[in-house]
Amino acid sequence: MRRFPHLGHGIGLRPPHYQPLLQALRAAPSPAERPVDWVEIISENFMVEGGNPRAVLRRLRAEIPVVMHGVSLSVGSVDPLDERYLQALASLADEVEPAWISDHLCWSSFGGHTGHDLWPLPFTEEALEHVASRVHVVQERLRRPLLIENVSSYLQFAHSALTEWEFLSALVARTGCGLLLDVNNVFVSAHNHGFAAQAFLDGVPPDSVGQIHLAGHRDEGTHLLDTHDHPVCDGVWELYRAAVARFGGVATLIERDDDIPPLEEVVAESDRARRLEHEVLAARQAAGGRAVTGTAEAGRHAV
Amino acid sequence: MPSETRQAPSLRDVQELLYDLMTAPSGVAPALAARGLGRAALDGLIAGDERLGAVARLDIYANMYFFRILDVLREEFPRVSAALGADAFHDLITDYLLAERPAHPSLREVGGRLPGFLRAPPPGQVRRGPPWLAELAALERTHRELFDARDAEPLALAALQGLTAEAFSTLPVRLIPAQRVLVHAFALSRVWQGGGEPEECPETLLVWRRGTTVHHRAVVNDAESAMLRRALEPATLADLCQVFGELFSEAPAAEAPPRDDGALAREAFQILARWVDDGLLAGA
Numbered sequence: 001m002r003r004f005p006h007l008g009h010g011i012g013l014r015p016p017h018y019q020p021l022l023q024a025l026r027a028a029p030s031p032a033e034r035p036v037d038w039v040e041i042i043s044e045n046f047m048v049e050g051g052n053p054r055a056v057l058r059r060l061r062a063e064i065p066v067v068m069h070g071v072s073l074s075v076g077s078v079d080p081l082d083e084r085y086l087q088a089l090a091s092l093a094d095e096v097e098p099a100w101i102s103d104h105l106c107w108s109s110f111g112g113h114t115g116h117d118l119w120p121l122p123f124t125e126e127a128l129e130h131v132a133s134r135v136h137v138v139q140e141r142l143r144r145p146l147l148i149e150n151v152s153s154y155l156q157f158a159h160s161a162l163t164e165w166e167f168l169s170a171l172v173a174r175t176g177c178g179l180l181l182d183v184n185n186v187f188v189s190a191h192n193h194g195f196a197a198q199a200f201l202d203g204v205p206p207d208s209v210g211q212i213h214l215a216g217h218r219d220e221g222t223h224l225l226d227t228h229d230h231p232v233c234d235g236v237w238e239l240y241r242a243a244v245a246r247f248g249g250v251a252t253l254i255e256r257d258d259d260i261p262p263l264e265e266v267v268a269e270s271d272r273a274r275r276l277e278h279e280v281l282a283a284r285q286a287a288g289g290r291a292v293t294g295t296a297e298a299g300r301h302a303v
Numbered sequence: 304m305p306s307e308t309r310q311a312p313s314l315r316d317v318q319e320l321l322y323d324l325m326t327a328p329s330g331v332a333p334a335l336a337a338r339g340l341g342r343a344a345l346d347g348l349i350a351g352d353e354r355l356g357a358v359a360r361l362d363i364y365a366n367m368y369f370f371r372i373l374d375v376l377r378e379e380f381p382r383v384s385a386a387l388g389a390d391a392f393h394d395l396i397t398d399y400l401l402a403e404r405p406a407h408p409s410l411r412e413v414g415g416r417l418p419g420f421l422r423a424p425p426p427g428q429v430r431r432g433p434p435w436l437a438e439l440a441a442l443e444r445t446h447r448e449l450f451d452a453r454d455a456e457p458l459a460l461a462a463l464q465g466l467t468a469e470a471f472s473t474l475p476v477r478l479i480p481a482q483r484v485l486v487h488a489f490a491l492s493r494v495w496q497g498g499g500e501p502e503e504c505p506e507t508l509l510v511w512r513r514g515t516t517v518h519h520r521a522v523v524n525d526a527e528s529a530m531l532r533r534a535l536e537p538a539t540l541a542d543l544c545q546v547f548g549e550l551f552s553e554a555p556a557a558e559a560p561p562r563d564d565g566a567l568a569r570e571a572f573q574i575l576a577r578w579v580d581d582g583l584l585a586g587a
Contacts, residue, residue: 044408044409044410044411045409045411047409048411048451048452049451049452049453049454049480050451050452050453050454050480050481051449051450051451051452051454051481051512051515052450052451052515053451054451054454055454055515072408072409074408076314077318078314078315078318082408084408085408107318109408110318110319110322111319111322112406113322113326113404113405113406114405114406114407114408115322115325115326115368115405116368116371116372116405116410116413117325117364117367117368117371119318119321119325119364121314122311122314122317124311124314126313126314127314130314154355154360154363154364155349155350155357155360155361155363155364156349156350157317157348157349157350158346158347158348158349158350159311159312159348193350194352222354222355222359223354223355223360223363225363
């Protein structure tokens with residue numbers, strides 16, 4: 001049973017696309033002809049009192065579903081959860097009524113200070129217990145399950161007792177949270193740490209995956225760096241194909257945060273994801289695989 | 304994966320050590336050395352390989368910490384950055400992050416204390432850049448803050464038309480929330496527009512957002528200055544006109560032109576009309 005609806009194919013909302021996206025949505029003759037089915041906002045960018053960001057958000061929300069994606073929950077930090085932040089997040093959620101709320105499996109603060117980054121955790125029982133207890137608190141506070149995203153990482157801890165996918169699976173089992181599977185992050189971390197990306201996909205519970213991220217990265221020679229400043233590369237598209245084969249149709253989003261191209265280019269990548277998903281699911285259905293739920297086309301009409 | 308052992312560091316210990324190392328301005332190896340530790344000290348904690356050792360892996364995070372914030376601040380303070388030059392701005396932000404470690408979950412707030420840091424550096428640090436730099440930083444920061452400050456429906460001129468004299472004089476006047484009045488020792492217009500040194504000359508700047516764009520202008524008229532100061536508190540149109548009148552009655556006799564109440568009222572109304580036109584007054 002799918003726990004999170006297949007919203008279709010979306011993009012991360014970024015300021016250069018505010019006006020073109022609004023115009024394109026309004027110009028679409030029907031919902032099925034919209035350039036995207038939904039958008040994801042960075043929650044923190046809209047935790048402001050007013051101005052253009054909030055005005056754009058209100059207008060977009062009237063047109064299509066919105067998902068809230070945070071970067072500052074710091075769910076793995078040993079610092080107390082930031083009450084101001086939770087209050088702001090809950091207020092924004094009350095106003096936006098997002099399809100869901102997500103953040104990252106990481107820590108980003110210590111000693112009352114924040115690093116504005118997504119720092120990796122050791123995959124230990126201690127960390128698992130700590131993160132699970134905080135996910136419970138946040139879910140109760142927000143009155144909904146969270147989606148937790150795997151991060152790109154550049155280091156692993158020697159004392160980790162679990163793989164990342166074992167850690168995430170245990171977190172899902174203990175808290176009922178869902179997963180935001182960042183396929184690019186799996187690709188980057190697999191390269192940086194020398195594990196098989198497919199093992200990651202095979203290791204997480206299929207019905208827990210509520211959303212997929214696709215993005216670009218940079219090859220630094222010694223490692224891959226998750227930069228979101230390039231188109232999605234062929235290797236990540238192939239891994240996405242494998243993800244669709246394993247998880248079925250899942251709400252999928254293109255992320256671009258730097259060197260942001262015109263809206264049409266990001267939408268073209270989203271369309272490519274839509275076609276690829278449709279192709280994989282159609283092939284699976286033709287081969288007599290299990291019934292397809294939430295295909296790209298179904299996602300469009302569900303909006 | 305190696306199994307957990309009794310010697311495994313606690314989550315708190317890991318985060319304390321890594322936070323210190325990743326945010327050290329010198330990079331990870333010098334920060335380790337400052338603790339009396341060698342590079343090998345991380346080998347038991349972080350799994351390195353032939354491509355990247357433990358220190359190099361942690362340095363990736365150290366670089367991202369600094370350069371992400373540097374990029375955000377360069378974008379928020381483009382004129383301060385240009386006035387200092389790239390290297391000096393880099394050094395400024397290095398010192399700033401040591402003195403004012405980010406504590407707010409939003410990157411939007413990371414530059415909030417930079418004007419104050421420039422104005423009054425902590426003991427032991429020299430003031431950076433020209434003396435007007437802190438005021439320029441304050442103006443750039445104000446633009447940033449007003450960009451997404453609270454909304455208010457602006458007062459329309461039509462709302463004033465047709466009011467009786469009494470209704471007009473008792474009409475409450477409220478400035479929109481997205482405004483700020485800054486008083487500077489330097490005239491910043493020239494440097495704001497991209498050239499030269501500002502003159503040392505006191506200047507009152509009115510900064511406000513109209514629609515989605517933040518504007519500022521110098522308030523050169525003493526009467527408007529006085530009215531603005533009054534309008535920062537709850538006031539009526541009559542209160543503002545009274546301020547205007549008092550200003551002229553307080554002027555030394557030798558400087559004061561012959562008082563013409565009709566002309567004063569017209570001038571006060573012109574100022575108010577400009578405020579309405581600029582979207583500076585909030586509606587009911």
